[in-house]
Amino acid sequence: MKSTDISDPQYFHKVVDCQYACPAHTPVPEYIRLIAHGRYDDAYMINWQSNVFPGVLGRTCDRPCEPACRRGRVEEEPVAICRLKRVAADFKDDISARLPKPVQRKNGKRIALVGGGPASLTVARDLAPLGYECVVFDGDPKAGGMIRTQIPKFRLPDSVIDEETGYILNLGVEFRGGTRVDSMKKLLSENWDAVFVGTGAPRGRDLDIPGRQEAAANIHIGIDWLSSVSFGHINKIGKRVIVLGGGNTAMDCCRSARRLGGDDVQVVVRSGFEEMKASPWEKEDAMHEGIPIHNYLVPKSFTHENGKLTGITFEKVKAEYDAKGRRKLVHAGEPDQHFPCDDVLVAVGQENAFPWIERDCGIEFGDWDMPKVDEKTFRSTHPKVFFGGDAAFGPKNIIWAVAHGHEAAVSIDKMLNGEDIADRPAPAVEVISQKMGIHEWSYDNAIENDHRYKVPLRDKVIALKDIKAEVELGFDVNLALKEAGRCLNCDVQTVFSASLCIECDACVDICPMDCITFTPNGDEKELRQHLKAPALNLTQDLYVQDGLKTGRVMVKDEDVCLHCGLCAERCPTGAWDMQKYFLEMAHAGSSCRPPRRSAA
Amino acid sequence: MTYLAKPKFHHPGLPKNELGYTHRDYEGTVSTLCAGCGHDSITGAIIQACFELAIEPHRVAKISGIGCSSKTPTYFLGNSHGFNSVHGRMPSVLTGANLANRDLIYLGVSGDGDSASIGLGQFAHCLRRGVNMTYIVENNGVYGLTKGQFSATADRGSKSKRGVTNTDNSIDMVAMALQLGATFVARSFSGDKEQLVPIIKAAIAHQGAAFIDVISPCVAFNNHLGSTKSFDFVREHNEAVNRLDFISTRMPIGLQQEPGTVEIVEQHDGSKLALRKLAADYDVHDRSAALGFLQHHAAKGQIVTGLLFVEKEAQDLHAHLATVEQPLNALGEKELCPGSAVLDKINAGLR
Numbered sequence: 025m026k027s028t029d030i031s032d033p034q035y036f037h038k039v040v041d042c043q044y045a046c047p048a049h050t051p052v053p054e055y056i057r058l059i060a061h062g063r064y065d066d067a068y069m070i071n072w073q074s075n076v077f078p079g080v081l082g083r084t085c086d087r088p089c090e091p092a093c094r095r096g097r098v099e100e101e102p103v104a105i106c107r108l109k110r111v112a113a114d115f116k117d118d119i120s121a122r123l124p125k126p127v128q129r130k131n132g133k134r135i136a137l138v139g140g141g142p143a144s145l146t147v148a149r150d151l152a153p154l155g156y157e158c159v160v161f162d163g164d165p166k167a168g169g170m171i172r173t174q175i176p177k178f179r180l181p182d183s184v185i186d187e188e189t190g191y192i193l194n195l196g197v198e199f200r201g202g203t204r205v206d207s208m209k210k211l212l213s214e215n216w217d218a219v220f221v222g223t224g225a226p227r228g229r230d231l232d233i234p235g236r237q238e239a240a241a242n243i244h245i246g247i248d249w250l251s252s253v254s255f256g257h258i259n260k261i262g263k264r265v266i267v268l269g270g271g272n273t274a275m276d277c278c279r280s281a282r283r284l285g286g287d288d289v290q291v292v293v294r295s296g297f298e299e300m301k302a303s304p305w306e307k308e309d310a311m312h313e314g315i316p317i318h319n320y321l322v323p324k325s326f327t328h329e330n331g332k333l334t335g336i337t338f339e340k341v342k343a344e345y346d347a348k349g350r351r352k353l354v355h356a357g358e359p360d361q362h363f364p365c366d367d368v369l370v371a372v373g374q375e376n377a378f379p380w381i382e383r384d385c386g387i388e389f390g391d392w393d394m395p396k397v398d399e400k401t402f403r404s405t406h407p408k409v410f411f412g413g414d415a416a417f418g419p420k421n422i423i424w425a426v427a428h429g430h431e432a433a434v435s436i437d438k439m440l441n442g443e444d445i446a447d448r449p450a451p452a453v454e455v456i457s458q459k460m461g462i463h464e465w466s467y468d469n470a471i472e473n474d475h476r477y478k479v480p481l482r483d484k485v486i487a488l489k490d491i492k493a494e495v496e497l498g499f500d501v502n503l504a505l506k507e508a509g510r511c512l513n514c515d516v517q518t519v520f521s522a523s524l525c526i527e528c529d530a531c532v533d534i535c536p537m538d539c540i541t542f543t544p545n546g547d548e549k550e551l552r553q554h555l556k557a558p559a560l561n562l563t564q565d566l567y568v569q570d571g572l573k574t575g576r577v578m579v580k581d582e583d584v585c586l587h588c589g590l591c592a593e594r595c596p597t598g599a600w601d602m603q604k605y606f607l608e609m610a611h612a613g614s615s616c617r618p619p620r621r622s623a624a
Numbered sequence: 625m626t627y628l629a630k631p632k633f634h635h636p637g638l639p640k641n642e643l644g645y646t647h648r649d650y651e652g653t654v655s656t657l658c659a660g661c662g663h664d665s666i667t668g669a670i671i672q673a674c675f676e677l678a679i680e681p682h683r684v685a686k687i688s689g690i691g692c693s694s695k696t697p698t699y700f701l702g703n704s705h706g707f708n709s710v711h712g713r714m715p716s717v718l719t720g721a722n723l724a725n726r727d728l729i730y731l732g733v734s735g736d737g738d739s740a741s742i743g744l745g746q747f748a749h750c751l752r753r754g755v756n757m758t759y760i761v762e763n764n765g766v767y768g769l770t771k772g773q774f775s776a777t778a779d780r781g782s783k784s785k786r787g788v789t790n791t792d793n794s795i796d797m798v799a800m801a802l803q804l805g806a807t808f809v810a811r812s813f814s815g816d817k818e819q820l821v822p823i824i825k826a827a828i829a830h831q832g833a834a835f836i837d838v839i840s841p842c843v844a845f846n847n848h849l850g851s852t853k854s855f856d857f858v859r860e861h862n863e864a865v866n867r868l869d870f871i872s873t874r875m876p877i878g879l880q881q882e883p884g885t886v887e888i889v890e891q892h893d894g895s896k897l898a899l900r901k902l903a904a905d906y907d908v909h910d911r912s913a914a915l916g917f918l919q920h921h922a923a924k925g926q927i928v929t930g931l932l933f934v935e936k937e938a939q940d941l942h943a944h945l946a947t948v949e950q951p952l953n954a955l956g957e958k959e960l961c962p963g964s965a966v967l968d969k970i971n972a973g974l975r
Contacts, residue, residue: 098633463627471631526855528660533668536631557635586631596660596843
């Protein structure tokens with residue numbers, strides 16, 4: 025194998041699994057360390073820079089970082105990254121002085137942002153401080169989009185949304201609530217310098233089976249129902265409720281129904297329990313509230329009597345796999361099952377809908393009637409129109425919308441500065457040694473054996489009575505400190521200098537995870553088999569360095585390295601060093617201007 | 625030394641031996657020696673050897689004297705018996721323990737100061753008697769604990785860290801061991817575990833006095849230009865006579881080698897040593913030729929390593945003395961104190 029080029033910022037970025045997995049590439053270990061130090065403001069600001077909605081995401085993020093967390097490969101469960109983010113938001117002081125100030129002199133460029141959700145607000149957050157005049161249009165009276173309308177208040181209180189959307193709107197962003205944009209043509213005729221579409225995936229899929237029309241009064245589309253609940257238009261539901269669908273919206277529906285008079289709420293899904301789209305923790309939360317989840321049941325018809333819903337009939341199916349491993353649901357050979365109920369919530373998916381974009385306005389549409397959007401620049405086929413969030417590539421989640429927003433803001437900023445928007449800015453990278461002295465490192469490298477701590481919950485009886493009572497209470501300071509201690513500091517990198525190495529084997533002997541091997545070189549496949557412990561996780565790189573006196577190479581399997589620093593601690597010559605790698609994505613503004621800041 | 629505890633986590637794919645242990649289970653506490661010390665690598669090799677042999681830790685007694693090397697038993701086999709004796713007196717303690725309980729595996733760990741200076745007499749007599757043990761000398765040529773004075777194994781003409789030339793002749797402990805009748809003699813290098821681990825395994829299986837001289841660079845005081853015990857010098861002047869593969873009694877011989885290139889030596893316990901020859905005409909069973917070979921190469925400044933001598937039909941002290949088969953702690957009071965009638969009989973025999 026060739027020597028690893030660690031000057032490529034991507035190499036060490038990949039080692040920081042959580043940051044790499046995060047769509048917005050939030051420097052997770054850095055803020056977790058700050059939380060451990062009690063520096064909640066600093067931790068919050070790192071988050072705010074990168075993911076814009078720390079308080080919101082700390083409660084609702086889909087957490088792609090957690091399945092990626094190295095801790096999950098070393099022991100059972102990953103670090104509770106998401107809930108630590110909330111800790112930063114919960115315990116911070118007033119940080120308003122640290123936010124950008126509204127710009128006094130605008131640069132004369134006007135940006136229209138359609139939809140007031142996370143994608144649009146991120147674009148506005150990035151562009152407003154640069155002097156752009158940002159105007160956000162939304163049909164709802166308040167900013168937040170799906171964050172406000174679709175996420176139940178018992179998961180995300182209004183106060184958090186108000187605070188974090190407020191930080192953005194206070195940057196001098198104009199919010200035109202209650203103003204739904206009905207025509208793209210009309211908008212384009214208003215001579216905006218750029219238009220950003222962040223309208224989400226606002227249409228809930230319906231279920232067209234017999235009885236749908238007749239029993240319509242008691243059949244509700246999940247996301248519409250959730251937003252009616254959110255706005256207080258709906259405050260009760262029947263005693264027996266069936267929720268159809270297995271995604272996170274279904275989980276929000278069933279838990280909301282449980283709080284609005286549904287004593288007997290059940291979730292029914294077509295596929296198997298394991299294959300449900302809902303995050304495992306959301307399923308857990310629902311079941312914790314006494315909501316059973318039935319699987320392998322395909323709805324056949326709504327039953328009704330005198331125009332009133334009486335229940336749903338389901339066909340029992342089982343999964344069969346063909347030669348290519350594709351799954352097919354086939355009749356299980358059991359009799360149909362009937363679930364009596366008073367109300368049904370249909371949460372079987374969301375769709376994009378752009379009835380307001382005229383198809384001849386210069387924006388081309390492709391498959392599934394989705395606009396053609398460039399995956400890097402987020403520009404549509406219209407040079408001034410950008411898309412982001414669910415509106416760009418279909419339903420994902422908030423953190424993706426934020427990531428899209430950042431990239432679209434970079435594109436808009438570059439375009440309006442006359443630059444090539446396809447030329448993407450490199451991230452800013454710092455690599456700094458953490459050695460403070462003999463046996464002294466500037467990070468806590470004693471590895472805790474603790475298992476993941478649970479977030480305290482509000483008493484179930486009280487929580488189920490009030491739809492606005494937040495269920496999760498968040499970590500207290502002590503729990504937060506303990507959970508933060510579980511972080512392995514994967515951003516503190518093991519950096520090897522072959523020229524200093526005397527091949528004494530001290531690092532090999534001390535490494536608790538048998539990560540390091542000195543061996544004759546070979547191709548990757550061969551090396552992976554012949555290391556001190558075989559490196560079978562192909563998603564994790566091998567760190568290879570040649571230039572040793574014996575002609576061997578140093579090979580380090582990054583997979584389960586604890587970043588404990590014992591290799592550096594035991595190295596007599598300083599050939600190993602622990603260096604903190606800090607990567608910050610380039611956002612709109614000076615950091616995306618050429619000449620680019622070179623990656624360290 | 626390090627102030628960090630070694631984390632308890634281990635690689636999820638770590639192999640286990642027949643006892644269900646990983647090599648981590650054969651560790652001791654974290655070393656307090658200087659970072660990079662060759663002794664720590666020897667510790668690593670002992671851990672690996674015991675793991676691969678699937679030795680039950682409670683069946684091992686590790687005995688040492690005084691010095692950097694003699695601290696190391698703390699760093700391996702944390703669940704074994706140990707005795708840290710007076711300076712240079714490890715061989716006596718080991719001999720006594722061995723006589724009392726012949727069922728244990730005896731690991732004598734010593735250094736060049738402990739064995740070649742203050743304990744030279746003990747070293748000599750222990751080997752001469754053929755005590756069944758593995759005697760490892762972690763040989764760095766300096767007194768590390770007292771800041772790097774030459775030890776008795778420092779080569780004449782080699783330089784100290786401060787530039788002083790050694791004018792005394794050195795003691796070659798391998799040559800002494802051969803002369804004193806050790807039945808298994810090897811030399812290795814802490815920086816070459818591939819050579820060292822099989823040698824330790826073979827020595828543990830050897831039913832007699834096994835002696836291993838391991839050159840172990842002292843990174844603090846003897847790893848400079850002018851030293852003959854530095855990593856660079858040993859790597860450049862290493863003259864390995866053979867490569868050893870150890871085949872335990874439980875393993876079938878899977879080696880399909882061309883005849884002539886590999887010599888299989890069967891030991892008393894049924895284990896086998898597969899020796900791949902590197903030096904042509906080197907006979908691992910010829911004691912006097914081994915001595916000549918050693919001196920010849922030493923004169924050229926070369927360090928001969930590998931398995932240098934092994935006696936096929938080794939006997940140990942218990943065989944010489946015809947002692948009782950069982951360890952003393954397994955005997956009852958009747959056997960241990962047979963009464964005055966027996967004593968009278970013995971006394972009569974001495975008159």
